[in-house]
Amino acid sequence: NAGVTQTPKFQVLKTGQSMTLQCAQDMNHNSMYWYRQDPGMGLRLIYYSASEGTTDKGEVPNGYNVSRLNKREFSLRLESAAPSQTSVYFCASSEAVQGASYEQYFGPGTRLTVT
Amino acid sequence: AQKITQTQPGMFVQEKEAVTLDCTYDTSDPSYGLFWYKQPSSGEMIFLIYQGSYDQQNATEGRYSLNFQKARKSANLVISASQLGDSAMYFCAMSTTYNFNKFYFGSGTKLNVKP
Numbered sequence: 001n002a003g004v005t006q007t008p009k010f011q012v013l014k015t016g017q018s019m020t021l022q023c024a025q026d027m028n029h030n031s032m033y034w035y036r037q038d039p040g041m042g043l044r045l046i047y048y049s050a051s052e053g054t055t056d057k058g059e060v061p062n063g064y065n066v067s068r069l070n071k072r073e074f075s076l077r078l079e080s081a082a083p084s085q086t087s088v089y090f091c092a093s094s095e096a097v098q099g100a101s102y103e104q105y106f107g108p109g110t111r112l113t114v115t
Numbered sequence: 116a117q118k119i120t121q122t123q124p125g126m127f128v129q130e131k132e133a134v135t136l137d138c139t140y141d142t143s144d145p146s147y148g149l150f151w152y153k154q155p156s157s158g159e160m161i162f163l164i165y166q167g168s169y170d171q172q173n174a175t176e177g178r179y180s181l182n183f184q185k186a187r188k189s190a191n192l193v194i195s196a197s198q199l200g201d202s203a204m205y206f207c208a209m210s211t212t213y214n215f216n217k218f219y220f221g222s223g224t225k226l227n228v229k230p
Binding site: 044045094103105106108109 | 119121124148150152158159160162165206208210215216217218219220221222223
């Protein structure tokens with residue numbers, strides 16, 4: 001039982017390049033999330049997916065796209081990377097359902113640097 | 116709008132003593148959940164404790180307890196008998212029943228446990 005896995009762990013991009021961050025969970029959770037963590041700002045929600053085939057914007061969605069490929073996988077794409085997207089990216093999953101909050105389980109994070 | 120505030124950027128505590136990490140929140144939703152996460156220097160996010168807004172008793176999990184004061188909108192984390200391994204960043208987070216998939220995180224408190 002690996003929990004939540006993310007690839008890659010580290011990535012350096014040049015401005016304007018694109019890349020996709022991959023995330024998978026093996027806990028059969030309905031909900032999955034992408035966050036970014038910047039120094040001194042805690043975690044901010046980029047996008048989330050409440051179920052397979054659905055995605056919704058979070059607090060800071062600009063410059064990102066997501067795909068919920070199936071129940072296990074949720075990817076985050078940067079189409080044209082900018083230095084402001086330098087951050088640590090976390091994927092998370094939860095069994096959250098309508099009307100109830102549950103804790104989130106986090107992946108190990110991806111440290112992205114855009115030069 | 117939902118907001119989490121952690122006013123202590125950094126704290127020190129002597130090993131074996133208790134420490135309280137402050138968290139205040141703001142929401143107009145009457146039903147919500149409050150969470151605390153630990154982030155060691157290795158970077159992973161570890162769930163510690165959960166408090167529901169309608170829970171009658173304060174949550175406890177081992178050495179962690181949550182001092183929930185609903186009228187004051189505070190959800191402070193108390194760590195008893197601090198250990199060196201407790202040195203980490205601690206984040207308070209909230210989600211509401213209405214927006215159960217939107218988690219809001221505070222900016223965190225860095226706890227250092229001194230031997």
